[in-house]
Amino acid sequence: MADQHTRGEAARELRRLTEWAADLAAGGIGALPERVRRRAATILVDDLAAMAGARTDRQVTEVAALAARRGPGAEATLLTRAPDRAERGWAAFANGVAANWQELDEGYRRATCHGGLYTVPAAVAECEAEHAALGRALTSLVVGYEIVTRVARAYPAPRPPALHPHATLSPIGAAAAVSAARGHTARTLADAVSGAASLAMVGPFAHAGRGALVRNAWAGAGAQAGFLAADLAALGVAGSDDGLASVFADGLDHPVEPAALTEGLGERYAVEDGYHKVYACCQYAHAAVEAAHALRAGPLASFAPDEVASVRVETHPLALTLDGDRPENVLAGKFSVPHAVAATLVTGSTAPEVFSAEWLGDRAVAEVRGRVELSEHPAIGDPPHDRPARVTVELRGGARHSHEVVSALGGPDRPLSAGDLLGKIDALTAGRYPYFGEVAAVTLGEGVDWDVPLADLLARLTADAGEGTR
Missing domain, CATH: 1.10.4100.10 (2-methylcitrate dehydratase PrpD)
Known part of the structure; x- marks a missing residue:
């Protein structure tokens, strides 16, 4: 009080x-x-x-x-x-x-x-x-x-x-x-x-x-x-x-x-x-997802999920609360560091589909998810370095690989490029609104008209292929 x-x-x-x-x-x-x-x-x-x-x-x-x-x-x-x-x-x-x-x-x-x-x-x-x-x-x-x-x-x-x-x-x-x-x-x-x-x-x-x-x-x-x-x-x-x-x-x-x-x-x-988010899960998990993806793209490029002996995720206190290892639906999966890391390691991808229902019940994801252990990162810095993650994967043969991300992509210190942001927007909208990405690019460009009626802008963003950009 x-x-x-x-x-x-x-x-x-x-x-x-x-x-x-x-x-x-x-x-x-x-x-x-x-x-x-x-x-x-x-x-x-x-x-x-x-x-x-x-x-x-x-x-x-x-x-x-x-x-x-x-x-x-x-x-x-x-x-x-x-x-x-x-x-x-x-x-x-x-x-x-x-x-x-x-x-x-x-x-x-x-x-x-x-x-x-x-x-x-x-x-x-x-x-x-x-x-x-x-x-x-x-x-x-x-x-x-x-x-x-x-x-x-x-x-x-x-x-x-x-x-x-x-x-x-x-x-x-x-x-x-x-x-x-x-x-x-x-x-x-x-x-x-x-x-x-x-x-x-x-x-x-x-x-x-x-x-x-x-x-x-x-x-x-x-x-x-x-x-x-x-x-x-x-x-x-x-x-x-x-x-x-x-x-x-x-x-x-x-x-x-x-x-x-x-x-x-x-x-x-x-x-x-x-x-701005590029990973379709809670932002607290983003550094861990990015670290897991770096491992999968690098030293674990050809690994098999059954080779994984353990996965250790050292991360910040907010992420430690996201410890569910048996998410029952998509929302729970998006708020589970073990699931987000496991799905990234198994698929080698961070596309939105990786965090969808498709991978919740996948056997390989479930097996890796059960081997994920969370612990507090030993060196949490000041913002924007206060949400780090280090992911260490140990294989059954004894090999160990680690990658650390101090601050996840998308923040003010590591902003998305215009191309990456527009790529995200197009991926989200093209299937229903084919002109959304094009109109968004104009809206973010140098010559945007601030006086355009918002209703007109929304109509152009959401026009379908039969209507054109009106």
Whole structure:
């Protein structure tokens, strides 16, 4: 529980943050440095591709159909069923579910937080419904991302985390993005944020490792809650000025670091510290997956799975919690370091299919998975070197091979090249939306028109072969 001095300090810093954010939103896309616009555009198209890519999962498309039934209307596009549309809140719900279903959405590296996931579904739905421009959507994304990631840093979750950030933080990111898109005052924006914090869900982090699929619904539900918080704030229905401390410090027993809400504000934007996933599993496992793949591509290029005597994974504390060795479904597999490493070693690949249902029951994967042991890495550094992994494979003949990855590919210190990112986007979308990759490349290019209506951009991204790029 926070003392009165700390609570007051945190409330003052939140006011400073929301005043800055409201001014930024009022200035529009022109108020953002060019590098920040580019980063925001990258986050947008990456997360939209993650949504579209989830269309191959039956449950995701059924969620979209549910949204269309429960929220009838033509306000916002359902990315897994375009050109189908729904009321903006329900569209944000369905798109939020889709965005994190395959574990390929963008994330934030300085805290346990997926800034894009918590802002993009709501910002896109709101701006499309209001016929706003791409620039407005990106500005709203930047504002929501800045606020939710600073909240995550100011109220850092205990480690290992008991609750999942998709449940506790997504309403805040969504509310901030929607409020920014609507041009709310700083006071109303602050009320939306505090109100959204009180609408957070108590979603156990362990649900992911146990394969409880409701975990994939939290970000979507948070998007809906964010709309509600923004709507209520505009009516004067809000939480208290110290609402964040009441929720996170008093209710969830998080520590409080008020300075994190404003330190360096406007110097380096939070979107600049995001990462992009190339491996379809929890980011905590990425360094281990990359190390296993390097071994398979190198000294173990011709090995047989039955030659493996043991696999030792030395990694960071967050990854040590992902220790399930008998995942019951795809979600559990994505949150299992033993499974992710075993599947990578057996297949020699890190393609999204490696983390799908196809390999969960594979005998060779199961045998190697049972030989994986996790232990703490002996030399964990400062960010971004705080999530390392060393994988050591010992063969039955006595040979031993190791590879270490200090920081996984995709983070701000090892960013994806434009070609690699567009390759990921094309792989996720080409089967249903053949022009998505082409339009995404233009959106990320030098000549992008920030004033293009977002609805027009979404229509071009999701056009099928019969429609062309319209």
